[in-house]
Amino acid sequence: MTHNLLVELGLEEMPAYVVTPAMKQLGEKMKAFLADNRLTFEDIEVFSTPRRLAVRVKGLADKQSDLEEDFKGPAKKIALDADGNFTKAAEGFVRGKGLSVDDITFREVKGEEYVYVTKHEEGKPAREVLETVTSVLKDLTFPVNMHWANNTFEYIRPVHTLIVLLDDEALDLDFLDITSGRTSRGHRFLGTEVEVASADSYEEDLRHSFVIADSKERKDLIVSQIKAIEEEHAVVVEIDDELLDEVLNLVEYPTAFMGAFDEKYLAVPEEVLVTSMKNHQRYFVVRDKSGKLLPHFISVRNGDSHFIENVIKGNEKVLVARLEDGAFFWREDQKLVIADLVEKLKHVTFHEKIGSLFAHMERTKVIAGYLADKAGLSADEKEAVLRAASIYKFDLLTGMVGEFDELQGIMGEKYATLAGESEMVATAIREHYLPNSADGDLPETKVGAILAIADKLDTVLSFFSVGLIPSGSNDPYALRRATQGIVRILDAFGWDIPLDELISDLYALSFDSLDYANQDQVMDFVVARIEKMMDSTIAKDIKEATLASSTYVVGTMLEASQALATKSKDAGYKAAVESLSRVFNLAEKADTSATANPSLFENDEEKALHDAIETLELSADMTENLDKLFALSPVIDAFFDNTMVMAEDEALKNNRLALLSSLVAKASQVAAFNKLNTK
Structure with a gap:
C-alpha cells in the first residue's frame, strides 16, 4: 500500500x-x-x-525499508583476552551499536581477524x-x-x-x-x-479560491493569454523569459491585459521606453509585425477580469509618469556638454580608497593604448579607443542615467553620437560594460572590446592594490565577473596576448593616482577565471597541467586542455605522458640558462633526442602539438634506458639536464606534463 x-x-x-x-x-x-x-x-x-x-x-x-548493516570492530587479538573472554573494547563496541557480545562474529581481512556485528532494524511505519x-x-x-x-x-x-x-x-x-x-x-x-x-x-x-498552485500551469496560462491578445490586435509581444518568470512569481491568479500610452513618447529613445516598461513596471513590450515599437504594453493582473478597465487606466497612469520623466531627461541631457561632464568626474568617487572616476579613466586610457598596440589595431581604431577612453564614463552624470541606471553606456552611446563623436567611439562607450553577466553578450567591435578589457583590468588591479580582494563567495565589487569578462573577450577575439606578460607590463606602469600592488594575487585570480572557462567535464589534473603551462594565451590554454582531455582516452596516452613527466621532473634540477653541447654526448640516444628536439616545431594547433610530443616517447625512453642523467661527472650531468630542459621549454607551451595523473 x-x-x-x-x-x-x-x-x-x-x-x-x-x-x-x-x-x-x-x-x-x-x-x-x-x-x-x-x-x-x-x-x-x-x-x-x-x-x-x-x-x-x-x-x-507505507513503511521504511528494513535495515541490515555490517559494522567492523576491533581486531580479534584486542577483542579477546588471554582466556578467550571479550574485553571491554569489544563490549564497548557492540554496546555502541545497541547490540551485545552474543552478536559478534569474526571475519578475516587481509590475513587478520576482526570483530563484526550485523545490525537488523525493522522499518517504522x-x-x-x-x-x-x-x-x-x-x-x-x-x-x-x-x-x-x-x-x-x-x-x-x-x-x-x-x-x-x-x-x-x-x-x-x-x-x-x-x-x-x-x-x-x-x-x-x-x-x-x-x-x-x-x-x-x-x-x-x-x-476554487482563485489560486493556481502549479507554477507551470500559471506560466502557460499567462503565455496563452498574451498570445490571444497578440492575435486579437495583430501585434507581436516580446515575452522575455526573465520577465515572464518574475511576473509568474508575482501573481496567484493571472489575467493579462493590454494598455496604451501617447504616441508622442515614441520620440524618446526606445531603450528608455523599454526600460521603463520592463525593468520598472514589469510590462511586456508590444511591437508591430515589422518589429517597430508600438505605444502599447502588456501587463498581468493578480486577479480575474472584473473591473479590468479600471486596472488598465491605473497602470497607464503610472507608466505615463515614468515616460514623462524619461522625456524630460532626454530633452535636458541634450543641453549638456561632454567635456564639462568629464571634468566633473574628477569630483566623483570611484572608490574612497582608490580615487575618482576621472583617475580611473586616465589609467584605463593608458592600458587601452597599450592593448591597442598588442592587438594590432589600425591607427584609426587606436585613435577611437583613446578618444573613447577619455570620455566613456560621462553619461553617469546625465539625468537619464541618474534616473535609469540600467541605461549607463546605452545613453552614453546616444549622447556621444548626438555630440558628433564617431560611430566607433560611441559604440565603444556602450560596449565597454559588456559582458554584464557571467555568460552575457560580448562586445562586437575591436574598439569596444579593447576599452572593455582596459576598464576591467584597471578595476581589478585597483581594487586588489588597495586590499579589496574577493574571499570565498564574497565579491561585492564583482571582480570575478570583470575578470571573467577579460578572458572571455580575449578568447572571443583571438588575441594572442599572454596574460602573464600583460599583467607584468601593467605593473611596470606608473600613475600619479595609484600604484598597482599584489601582482601575484591578481595573476592567481586571472588563472582561476581561465580554469572556470574550461569544459567542466575535463579532469582536474588536465586543467592544472594546462594552467601551469608557459603560455598564458587564453585561447591556447583552452584548446590545450580540450586536446589533452581527448588524448587521455587514447591507448598510448599513459606511456607518452610518463615519458614527458620524467623529463619535466629532472629538468627542474637544470640551470635554465645553460644549453646542451653536442660534443659532450656519449651515445647515439643522446644525439637522437637532441636532433628530435632541434627539429620539433610546435604550431597553434594543440592536437597536432600533442601528436608531435607524444611521438617522442620512444626516443625519450631510449635516452633514459641508455643514459645516466645524474652522472658523477658534473659537466655530463649539466649537459644532459640542459638537453632535457630544452625539451621542457617547448613542451611546456602545451602543458606541464608532470602534473598529469596516469595512475
Missing part, C-alpha cells in the same frame, strides 16, 4: 526572485529526507505562488517517520531572512499556515509556532480560507 503526502507552507508574499529557487530546493530537500529515512516513493511534485511553497510525494511507501517531516522546511535556505513580532527565529517571510496531509489525514505537527492542519489561504483579494480535503485534491481545492 502506498500513500500521497502533501506539505504546504503559507507565508507572506515572498520576493519574486526567491520563489522558484525555494520551490526547487523544497523538492530536493524532501527527496533527501525520504532517502535518509529509507522511505521509497514514485514521484515528487512541487508547487509555489508568492504566498506558499508546497510539495507532494506520490506513491510513498511512514506515519511515525513523518513526525519529523517539517525539518525539511527548517532546512530551506534563503538569500535573506527576517524575524517578526517577538519571535527569535528567522525565515524568508512570516509564516501563517502549515498543512501536512497523508492522503486525507491531517497530521498534527508544528513549525515556527504554527500548528499544522488542513487550512490554506486563498487569493488575498478574491479568495477565502481553503480546506484542503486530501493530498490529491490540493490544486482543485485552491483553484
